[in-house]
Amino acid sequence: MNTSLAYAWAAVAIIVLASTAGDVLLARAMKQVGDVGALWQSRGLFAVVGRVMTNPCFFIGVAAMATAFYSLMFGLSWGDVSLVVPASSSLTFVTNAIAARIFLHEKVDRRRWAATLFVAAGVVLLAI
């Protein structure tokens, strides 16, 4: 394995970890905020923005997303787009399903597993 390929896979690993953490934290933050549509109708846009901006999970989630974003930037400049993008995004679908089940107690039934695996496989097929 050449150095550039090793760097690309290292970037993939960091992107997957960071974006899974980010997605789970953002999902938790938004569940704490509550239905944005209903909140906007009853209390206005500022109430929505205020509630999101004062949520600690939101900021940690955004920091994790930013880490994933900059890792993607580096990954793209080191390795092929056709390796880094599909590998990281398809693996993230799978790790997110596992993390959502563990940390968000979402009911990931057979239907959702099928959807997740079909999408992850489809994303890989798009790249090869």
Add this chain to the structure above:
Amino acid sequence: MNFRKYLVLAGVSLFACIGDTLLARGMKATGNISLHQISSMILIVLNPGVALGIFFLLLFFACYLTALSWADLTYVLPATSLSYVLLTLVAKFYLHEHVSVTRWMGVIMISLGVGFVTQGPALTEKHAPAELEPEAAVAAIAGEVRR
């Protein structure tokens, strides 16, 4: 799920597709970046393509957060993966790239995944009403009644 909510999910897919396309083009124009040039990494946002791409990704982010406020993560992610299908259609019909049979198979598999997940419930039923603050519960009920 109502029409407005499906519109938000469509926004997630559409804005992600446009944002990614613009960002990829901007990054290609900029060339390689390395860890030794932190300043160039920050200055990269001054490229118009990158800046516009980031603007669309912010729109994507707003729609994504809205969707996560009323749907499960494991519903939103597969449901909005239509952005990959859109990216392939952009490649084929706008950029006139050759799209191989394998990639079309990928498009079909993603579409099947989207089909599967959207047939099911969007939100895991929990004892949410009891945990909601009274005013939020009232707002949620008022929202349902208005629909």
